[in-house]
Amino acid sequence: MKLHLQTPTANILTGFGEGWIRVGATEYRENLVLTPETVHPGWAPGGLQALAEDDFRALLEYRPEIVLIGTGKRQRFPHARFLRPLVEAQVGVEIMDTHAACRTFNILIAEERRVVAALVLD
Secondary structure, three states: OOOOOOOOOOOOEEEEEOOEEEEOOEEEOOOEEEOOOOEEEOOOOOOHHHOOHHHHHHHHHHOOOEEEEEEOOOOOOOOHHHHHHHHHOOOEEEEEOHHHHHHHHHHHHHOOOOEEEEEEOO
């Protein structure tokens, strides 16, 4: 198999650690929504426990095929009723810790999937 080095045309998560995420060469230290084309800092300013149904409904504006919810250091589940707008729109939803969501985002980007990651940092 012949491999070719390509410059990414989509946002790629290039690093993460305690309280930060790096997209390309830019480091973020706040919760954010990440799409293949854009980064939107400031999502969930009150943390996962302060989210409501409207916060998840707002993710539909990005027209995702799948939404990854990164819940911080450990996997925590928001109340199922909060996910209703995504389920009713037939959007796939995966809940995982933020580091797993970062790795999964990169895999789905490589597959050219329409993915949105909503990431909470601890």
